[in-house]
Amino acid sequence: MEPTLRYSIIVGVDFGTTYTGVNYAWSKFKDDSEIAAIDLWPTSGHLKELAAKAPTQIAYAEENDGLPKNYWGYQLKPAMARYAWIKLILDADAHQSPYDDPDLKRDINEGILKLPKDKSARTIAADYFREIYEFTMEKLQCDYSEIMGITPIKFWFTMPAIWSDQAQVTTLEAAREAGFGSRLDDEICMIAEPEAAALATLSSKSLGYVIQRDEVVLVCDCGGGTVDIIVYKIVNEDPLKLDEVCVGSGGKCGSTYIDRNLHKLMSDRYGKSFDSLKRKLVGQGSAFMSAFESNKREFGKVDAKLRVLPLRMEKVPHSDHYDDEDGEVILTTVDMETIFEPVVHIIIEMISKQVENAESGAKTSVTNMVLVGGLGDSSYLRAKLGSWCAERNIKLKVPGNSWGAIAKGAVIRGLEKAIVVKRRCRRHYGMRVFKLFIPTKDRESDAFICPFTKRKMALGYMTWSINKGQEITPDMYRVFEFYYTIDAGEPSIEIELLSCDLDDAPERSESGGIDTMARIRTNLTDVNMSEFQSVVEGRQKKYKFDFLFEVVLGAKEGTIAFRVRSQGRIVGETSIDFSK
Numbered sequence: 001m002e003p004t005l006r007y008s009i010i011v012g013v014d015f016g017t018t019y020t021g022v023n024y025a026w027s028k029f030k031d032d033s034e035i036a037a038i039d040l041w042p043t044s045g046h047l048k049e050l051a052a053k054a055p056t057q058i059a060y061a062e063e064n065d066g067l068p069k070n071y072w073g074y075q076l077k078p079a080m081a082r083y084a085w086i087k088l089i090l091d092a093d094a095h096q097s098p099y100d101d102p103d104l105k106r107d108i109n110e111g112i113l114k115l116p117k118d119k120s121a122r123t124i125a126a127d128y129f130r131e132i133y134e135f136t137m138e139k140l141q142c143d144y145s146e147i148m149g150i151t152p153i154k155f156w157f158t159m160p161a162i163w164s165d166q167a168q169v170t171t172l173e174a175a176r177e178a179g180f181g182s183r184l185d186d187e188i189c190m191i192a193e194p195e196a197a198a199l200a201t202l203s204s205k206s207l208g209y210v211i212q213r214d215e216v217v218l219v220c221d222c223g224g225g226t227v228d229i230i231v232y233k234i235v236n237e238d239p240l241k242l243d244e245v246c247v248g249s250g251g252k253c254g255s256t257y258i259d260r261n262l263h264k265l266m267s268d269r270y271g272k273s274f275d276s277l278k279r280k281l282v283g284q285g286s287a288f289m290s291a292f293e294s295n296k297r298e299f300g301k302v303d304a305k306l307r308v309l310p311l312r313m314e315k316v317p318h319s320d321h322y323d324d325e326d327g328e329v330i331l332t333t334v335d336m337e338t339i340f341e342p343v344v345h346i347i348i349e350m351i352s353k354q355v356e357n358a359e360s361g362a363k364t365s366v367t368n369m370v371l372v373g374g375l376g377d378s379s380y381l382r383a384k385l386g387s388w389c390a391e392r393n394i395k396l397k398v399p400g401n402s403w404g405a406i407a408k409g410a411v412i413r414g415l416e417k418a419i420v421v422k423r424r425c426r427r428h429y430g431m432r433v434f435k436l437f438i439p440t441k442d443r444e445s446d447a448f449i450c451p452f453t454k455r456k457m458a459l460g461y462m463t464w465s466i467n468k469g470q471e472i473t474p475d476m477y478r479v480f481e482f483y484y485t486i487d488a489g490e491p492s493i494e495i496e497l498l499s500c501d502l503d504d505a506p507e508r509s510e511s512g513g514i515d516t517m518a519r520i521r522t523n524l525t526d527v528n529m530s531e532f533q534s535v536v537e538g539r540q541k542k543y544k545f546d547f548l549f550e551v552v553l554g555a556k557e558g559t560i561a562f563r564v565r566s567q568g569r570i571v572g573e574t575s576i577d578f579s580k
Contacts, residue, residue, distance in 0.1 A: 009144060009153045011136065012196070012410030013180075015129075015171070017087040017225025017256055018284075019053035019374065020073075022136050023407040026144065026151075027415055032204055035411050037404060038139055041074050049074040052404040056224075057084040057285060058128045063116075072131040076285055084284035085113050085256055086128060088225045089121040090174075091167035095501060095513060099227070099251025099346050103260060122174045129178030137179075152185035156410035160226040161192040161426065162250035165499055165517045189414070194221045194228040194248060196409030197372040199418040201399045202232075203240040213237055216245060217368045218354060218394075220385075221406070222347065222375035225254045229350050231358045231366060232420070240418035245364060246357040247424045247469045253346045255296070255375040259284075261339040262292055266329070269321065273313040281311065288329075299336045300380025306331055336380075343375075344384050351388070368395045372402040423472045428505040429517065429562075430464035430498055431549075433482070451485060451535045452544045462498070462514070464505045465551045465562075478551040488529070488541040495520040495549075495572065497562060522547075522564045522572035531567065547571070 007027045014021040022038040040048040054073035059080040061067040067080070076082055088104065096105065107113055115121060141148050157175060159168055172188060175181070181188040198219045202211055211217075213234050221228045230248035235241045263282070266274045274282070282288050291309045298304045312327035321330050355366050369389055375381060382398060389396040399405060412418050434457045437447050442458035450457050465480060486493055499517040500506065506514065524545075533544040545566070552561040564572035 007147075007151060009140060009148075009151055010411050010414030011140070011153055011155045012158070012407040012414065013132070013136075013155055013175075014053070014158045014193070014196075014404075014407035014410065015087060016053070016056055016223055016374070016406075017085055017254060018056055019224060019403075020056045020128075020132060021053040021404055021407040022132065022139075023404070023411045024136075024140065024143075025411050025415060026147075032408075032412070032417075035408055036143070037407065038136065042135065044071065044075045044077065052401065054132075055084070055285070056086060056128065057082050058086075058124065058131070059083075060116075060127075070127065070131070072128060078285055078287050078290070079280055080285070081280060082283070082285055083115070083124050085225060086121060086125050088252060088256065089113055089115065090125060090170050091164055091252075092121070094164035094167060095515075097162065097251050097501075099249070099253055099350055101251075101253050101257040101260060103264070104252055104257075107260060122170050122177075125171065125174035126177040129175050129180065133175075133179040152187070153183065154187045154189060154414050155180050156189045156191055156196075156414045158191055158193045158196050158406050158410050160223075160250060161194055161228040161230060161248045162226060162252075164501075165427075165515070191410050191413050192228070192230070192248075193223070193226075193406050194219045194230040195420055196406045196413065197221050197370070198230070198232055198242060198409065198420075199240065199412045200405040200409030201370050201372065201397075201402075202234070202242070203412060203418045204399070211237060211240075215368065216358065216364050216366050217370055218351065218358075218366045219370050219372070220347070220351060220376070222371065222373040222378075222381065223254045223406075224374050225252055225256050227251055227253050227347055227350065227373075227375075229354050231354055233364065235421060242418075242420045243422040244420060244424045246354070246361050247426060249350050249354055251346065251350065253343055254373070257343045258296060258339055258375075259289065259292070261342060265335065265339060270313060270316055273316045277311075277313070287311075292331075295331065295336065296378060298379075299333075299340065300378060300383055304333075304379075306333075306336065340378075340380055344381055347381070348384065348388055351385075355392070355394075366394055368397055371396060371398045372405045374403050376402050421473070425466055425468055425470045425472055426501075428464045428468045428500040428502075429466045429551075430462050430500075430505070431496060432459075432498070432509045433461050433463045434459050435461045451537055451542055452483075452533055460508050460510060462505065462507060462509050462511075464500075465549065467505060468501070468503065476552075480549040480551075482547060482549055484545045484547070486524070486543050486545050488534075488543060490524060492524055493522050493545070495522060495564060497574065518562075518574050520562060520564055520572045520574050522566075524571065526569070527566055527571060 010025050012023040023035055025035045041054045043049050057076055059071045059076050059082040061069050063081045211234055215234045218231045228250040231245040232242040233245050235243050288309050288311045291307045295306050308328040308330055311329050316322050318324045386396050437456040437458040446459040497518045498514050500514045502513045529543050535542055547564050547566040550563040562574050563570050
């Protein structure tokens with residue numbers, strides 16, 4: 001290998017609810033075959049686990065007697081106290097979508113996803129990321145020992161397309177705290193999980209057919225905690241270029257929803273005998289849930305053989321569903337259908353809506369569906385989606401190694417082998433404004449007299465600078481004129497940037513569904529205030545601070561930049577990522 005700063009090491013990190021995968025490549029090589037996956041993971045012994053991903057779980061030494069250090073991934077044993085499903089807790093404060101597991105927020109508050117008193121979700125994520133980062137760096141050092149010292153690393157983290165702005169920020173903060181991007185010239189970038197899946201599957205031969213220009217493909221990423229669905233149009237085959245047809249959809253209704261449905265069935269059937277059991281006996285990593293994982297994969301096959309679930313419960317008599325002598329739970333095919341069907345129904349509902357949106361809004365028909373993700377390996381889900389697709393003349397494609405497609409797609413994006421040219425903004429972004437008072441519409445409690453125009457105005461309105469569904473292409477640019485009333489001597493002001501996930505953005509700021517996304521601090525120390533109109537109210541001098549609010553769409557890969565410009569200079573700015 002010839003070391004050179006013209007190249008970089010690209011690392012794709014697929015941080016999943018249940019499993020995390022890492023792929024990597026040196027940018028000097030452009031062929032897919034050069035993309036490697038970490039597939040040997042540390043265990044508690046001398047041997048390593050051969051797998052495409054490692055469990056997203058961590059056990060703390062202080063909570064497990066005899067543990068010499070924190071354990072993670074395959075190092076954990078069934079009886080250990082652990083923290084899993086960390087990813088879902090990072091987005092726990094987001095508004096619930098109609099496609100989310102309705103019991104998810106309750107489970108977070110009541111214990112199945114309970115956090116320790118002295119640790120936040122971000123802290124636990126950072127602790128887990130630190131293990132992933134250190135292990136990945138060891139692997140890269142072995143493979144690229146000659147160039148590691150002088151070659152920058154670009155880490156591409158994948159995130160659900162439905163992730164809230166706050167969850168994205170918190171995840172990146174945890175990654176940086178763990179060490180990602182800490183070396184000189186190292187970077188952290190982000191890519192939506194279904195986008196990564198599309199790049200990995202459509203740019204390879206894993207689908208078993210050659211894609212054609214103008215084909216419209218729906219990508220359905222059914223993962224451990226979330227399901228993301230986006231429709232893409234092929235605008236170029238080689239190199240692969242895609243356009244996002246309409247705003248993607250999704251929900252927190254992945255494989256963990258099925259796990260919670262199992263717990264609900266057990267609770268309904270056995271009451272306190274099940275509910276009183278310790279988490280280590282029925283939670284992630286337990287023998288009970290490990291056996292159920294096998295059943296999830298087996299269910300739906302023609303010759304499916306369901307395993308009994310080992311679990312001893314007190315005061316439960318022998319029945320068709322429980323062997324009290326051996327301590328085994330017996331699940332029937334009807335039970336499994338009861339557990340699976342709510343999830344499958346939601347997934348099909350989301351897919352139907354996306355196909356409808358593509359046909360009504362973009363006037364284009366979906367021809368193929370690509371199914372990826374851990375839950376995508378379910379035979380039952382595949383059969384249900386296969387029937388749905390056959391009725392609509394849509395071809396269902398399941399690529400080889402669909403479980404590992406996300407991390408590979410992130411590397412492909414980093415290598416710039418394939419890109420999404422046009423995206424759709426995931427939500428509305430704007431800020432609070434005041435408007436001319438209308439007696440038949442506005443409240444007197446919101447009224448005030450503008451000191452500069454002397455007109456009666458009304459507070460509480462919104463102006464949306466960029467709307468959900470708006471097409472985003474590189475170098476798009478928009479400018480809005482505003483003014484603030486500020487007191488003389490104020491060194492800075494904050495401009496609050498708000499976001500909204502609703503399809504129709506509300507007119508008023510007190511409406512539900514609006515969140516604070518960021519605050520742009522505007523520095524006024526170098527602004528010549530004498531150039532602005534001023535008035536004196538009482539003993540206080542006030543200025544009419546005129547400024548331009550600039551929205552730069554696609555200023556940098558995956559971002560919208562918001563800038564405040566006054567007197568020809570930028571006095572405040574921030575940016576958000578719109579690619580998730």
